[in-house]
Amino acid sequence: MDADWSWWRFWWGALGAAAPEIVRLYQIVTKRVTEQGRLTPLKFSRTYFIVSPLFFVVGGAVASGWGDNNAMKCFYLGVSLPFVVSSAAKIIRPDRPEDGPPPPIVTPT
Secondary structure: OOOOOOHHHHHHHHHHHHHHHHHHHHHHHHOOEOOOOOEOOOOOOHHHHHHHHHHHHHHHHHHHHHOOOOHHHHHHHHHHHHHHHHHHHHHHOOOOOOOOOOOOOOOOO
């Protein structure tokens, strides 16, 4: 397999991966006014500042690795990355029932 790296594709994919987060942050910022008219403070964890850039890099790498030179396709690859990651995470670790711990593992004797 021949990997043809392209910074152009990388940046379009990274921008696509950042786009849903930009929209989410805009919604948070515009809805932070309380009933008294005060702004609630924004709080971010260290994990947020570590994971977000890594996520953008993965979006860029996927777009560059895909190998298509169409800017919109690279952007959409980045945008769709959260759905791919969340689907993979559900396959790796399916949701547990809400009503209690998972059933015990029974081994044959």
